[in-house]
Structure formats: structure tokens, C-alpha cells
Amino acid sequence: MAEVKYIGSTERIYPVYKLIPLTAHLAANDITAEQALAGSGITTAHLSDPYFFISRQQVTTVFDNFLRLAPGRTSPLELGASFHLTDYGFYGYALLSSATVRDAVNFGLAYRELATPIVDLELDESGADAVWIIRALPDFTLHEAMERFVQEYQSGILLSLHKSVSGNAFRLSSASFAFSAPAGAAHYHSVLNCPIEFDAASTELRFDKAWLERRPLGSHTITFQLVQDACHEMLDRIDGGRGVVGEIYRRLLGQSGQFASLEEMAVRLGLHSRTLRRKIISEGSTYQKIVDEVKFKLATTYLTRTEMTHESISERLGFSDASSFRRAFKRWAHVSPNEFRKRP
Template sequence: MERAIATAVSSGNGSNEKRRERLSREVPGVQLREHRFSPSKLAALVEVGVELGLDARALLEGTGLTPETVADPFTLTSSMQFLDAARNAVRLYPKPDLGVRVGRRMHVSGYGMYGYALLCSETLRRAFDTAVKYHQLANPMLDIRWVERDDALVWIFPERGEILLPDLDVPLYDFLIDLQFTVHVILTKDIMGSWCVPARASFMRAEPPHAAALAEALECPLAFDQPQNLLSYPASWLSRSPRLANSITAAQVSRHCAHQLEQLRWQAGITRRVYQELTRTPGQFPDIEQIAECLCMTSRTLRRKLEAEGTSYSELFTSVRKALAIDYLTTTSLGVEDIAQTLGFSDSVGFRHAFKRWTGKTPSEVRRSGALGTYDAIGAL
């Protein structure tokens, strides 16, 4: 039985290494709390909020940041800090146009080497491919992708149920979508010139009170109550060159971005290191004392370090078991009893209750659907 479980766990969509890499994108807190990004996006949010009469410290409540640290160009911030500040801003500001306002403040120069790589790309197609390839350098929030459909190139943005972010209510989701659309348009114009505006923007939600502000920012016709969130450009523009295109510099900067991306993968915070220990051996979950010993520190120090990154051993352990349960249900043939055993539950009843509490669904419902959309993907903004 144990050998059969190990074989099934090691199969599925690939090796344990691939599974661990996939789960690192799905476990809340593993990437969201890592301090590795420029404060430029947070600074734009705070600037706009202050101009609207909001208190900067109230905007940053719960982030562990101050207006002074956000203004420091050498401060490293996390995705969770931006998300917490955005949640504060949406709560404090009574109008729905905040995402548009913040998006209009963002420019390609605020994205460091990532932005420079976009500017000197040989073609618009290459710029868009580069944007997706190195998106993890841009303080990721939403998953994005682009496709060619007939005579259009179409950016596709996720619906709320596809996004793995904690406490993502409708107002915060709408803020992120408006921000994403606006940033895309602003950056594309920065790269190509003011002429390069979308042909059409489609939104899943009903027409909002600030539709006019959206139309002014996006400079294109808008459609609401649509099946997907889409931003379309003419496909014929893909071969056009950015204003600062330079093939030699583009290759140099692309290599630098690749190096930065690799560094991010290896320079993990304590949260990622604990996560790696929890996922190192399928079916074996070391307790906090064992992990602390592996990391050459006391369990008290480890708890303190995790708390500083906004998480705890128990939260990470629960998140890992939840993500693994979903992964096993959707990519292997393991039975519920075997999954329960692999995840350290004493019986399948306890596992079923825990899974229902985690996801709002039963294991059978998830297996029948083949996926659990709420926990599928986390991408970039």
C-alpha cells in the first residue's frame, strides 16, 4: 500500500520537484510575503491616496511599513504588503475609480530592469512575450496571458474565482482589474508611443459608475457583462518596433532579467524555507522543532521569524496540506483514503471534514470537476 501511494504521488503531472514548484505558486504566503520588490507600486498607491485626502499611515496599516520606508528607493516590499495597502485604500476611499487613478500613475520607468527590457524589445510581439516571461519581477498579483484570435491580439485577465489571493472580495478584485487594464495601456503607450491604444476592452462586471473614467484612461470602446476580461489590439501591430528598440541591448537586458528571476527563486525568505522542508518528502511533515534544527536555529527563533513575515508554522502546514490535497485529487488516481493517509490524517473522515472547511467543496466534487478554480493560479500584475 505505501509503495503504491508513493508511486502515485510521484507521478501525476511530473516529479516531486515539479510538484513542489507548482505548489509554491499555489500555497498562500509562500511567495506573497517575500520581500523582494521595489516600493514603486506601493508609492504610487500612497501618493494617490494622500492626494484624495486619505492618511498615509492608515493606508499602510498592517503592512509593517511607514510613509518614510515606502519613499526609500532601497526598501524591499512584498506582494502581501501591496495587497494589504490596497485593501485599506478600497475600504477608506468611497468611490470605485481608485484602480484607474493608481494605474495612470504607473509608467514603465517604475519597473526597473523589467521595464527597460520592454522598452528596447525588437517588436511589440517580443515586448509582450518578455512581459509574460519575466512577470514575476513586477510584483505579481494577477495571472495574465495573451493570445492571437483572428486579426486581434488579446490580453486575458482572470475572473475572481481563478485568483489565489486571501480575502479577495469584489471591491478589491475590481480595483485590481481596473489597475491591471490601466497599467497595460499606459505601459504599452510608453513602449510604442501614444498612438498605440487598444481596439476594445471587455469587462465581466456590469457597467460601473466610473465607466467614463475607464474609457478616458483606456482610450477605447468598453463593453460590460462580457464572458471574459479582455483587452484587444490589432494583431497587425505585433510586428511593429518600439520607439527605443535595440536588438543588442534587448538581448543583454533579457539575460539580466533571467538572472534576476533565478536569484528570486533561490533567495527565499524563511517562509519559503519552511515550505521547502514541509514539501521535501511526500507524506512526511516535520514538526517545527525538526525544521528549526534543519535551519540551525531554535524553534522560538523560527516562530519569531515566521511571525515577522506574517505567517506561522501551523498556517503554512495547513496551506501545504490543502494544496497537496487539491493536487492529488486532480492529478493522480489516489483514493481519498490514501490521500488522507499521505497527508497525515488518522482517517478519511477527518480529511473530508478538513477539506470541506478549507475549500467549501468535498473531495469528490473537486475530483469530478478536475480542478478547483479558486486555488488554480497566481500570476502577476
């Protein structure tokens, strides 16, 4: 099979959520987790580690194993439809506790990186129905069998998420797929329970817009706020994991109080300082901006989660004195450290 290519595909910055239901489903068909994970660099122990992160390349390796090990045993559509919101951890709980289904959709799209996106998703409300449009990611080149796999898989996941949020009464109006009907396509009708078109211009799932205005089954304002905060922190971790800026970000966070100069960081990364500076600029940042962002993130953590004094925080973050820290913090947050700490 052709190689999967993706910009940043080897960066291990995504939660392991998406693989757990897949390996469990394979296990039910007498295919071991070790077989499913072969060649991916992921072990069975990693699947139960909430702090283990994977790359898109690892995900597609496991998908390829599925295609090789389970041809004809189960369809990706059925596999996706077996997903549960809890398979997505905090991300799933946020969807379930949103105020309306529309809010859940907006949250889901805004925080999609937490679900390790393998396709591009758009919700179009310009017509009579709401329409999920599923496309290939513009910089994610897949072989034909994998492209079909991910579109089927995502279609099943979307149906499952809607049913989890709205209940089993949720129905699609119709569905279309941008590929030919497979041999024995009856399972498409049994899973989707709606009119289906193959060889369409694009893969789309349509449903009544009225569903968007309903309250999810688990709607709860306080729960949503709590899990949204957790999701935001996780998204920050993912965003901080990209490219050379992400690598610098991780290294600085891992050595609190020891903020290397650009030249020292270049040595650690095996680069010339001019090369590192060019790479940082090409990613839209500067070295000082990265250091300031790390210091600000650490400062907000110390202020909200500890009783550390300004003097202690100042020393931990490498400032000459507490007043220098307070001036810097007010420049970053537009409020003083004391005002920030008093916020609810």
C-alpha cells in the first residue's frame, strides 16, 4: 500500500482515544491488541495510559493493520457507529453536557484536535437540512483503501455521537458517499437507516436542523465548564507540540526556572543559532515570545494552584525581583498578579 503522508505526521501530540474502541473491536474478533498495534510503536499498556500521546502516522499504521487483519469481518462504518462519547474522554463529556446540540457541534469543531482528526469536517446549514460534509484533509495523502476507510469510519462516528447526545431517536435524512457501493452494501442501510447514494460528488450526512436546537441528554452548565477547561488545557498541549516552536515550548516547560538563551537552545537541538532563529520566524514567532508564553503559563499555574508568594514565583521564573515579575505579568495579562489570583 502507498505511504501515508502528512505534515507533522510523526509528532506525538494526540490523545490515544481513537484507537481504544478499534483494538477492543478487533479483540472481539480474535485479533489481539498486539497484532492490531504491530509496527506502530504503541504497546497495549499505552492504551490505558491517559498521558500517552500518539501521532497521526501511528493512527494510520493501526488502521492499515485493521484493513489487513480484518477484511470483510466488520466494516469501518459499523466500527465507527460503535463509538461512545466516553471513548473521547473529557472531549466527549463536553459534547454531552453542552447547552444545545448546536453548542456541542460548535465545541466539537473548535476542539477537533482532541479527537485526532483524520478527515476534514464541515457542517453546512445553507439548505433545508443540516449537512455534515466529510472531505480528505488537504495535506493528508492516503491510499485509496485508506481514504475509503476513514470516510466510512468518520460517518459511523458522527452518527454515534449524534445518538449519544440526542438519544436513539436521532435519524439521518439521507447519506451519500464519494465512492462506489461495496459488494453487499446492506450494512450501510442497517447502520444509517436512511436513503443512501454512492458515487456521489462528496461524502455527506444530512439531518433535520431541528435537532441542533435540542438539549443534549446530559446537558449541565457546571459540568460543561469544568470539562471545557480541561479540554482547553489539552488543546494547548497539542498546539504546543507542533514544529520547532513546540519542541522549544516543551523543553522550557520541562525545566522550570532554567530558561536557556536562544544560543543554548540551539546547541541542545543540534542547530546553529541562525538556523534556529529562521525556523522560529518561519513558524510565526520569536524566541523571546516563546519564553514569555512559557513564563506566563507557569505564572498563571502558580497563582491559581499554589499559595506561592510573588517573590517565590519571581525567583522560579528567573526575574531579578518581585516587582519585575509583577510588571511583566501585568503586561501579559492586563491585570496584576493579585487581581488574577482573586478571579473566581
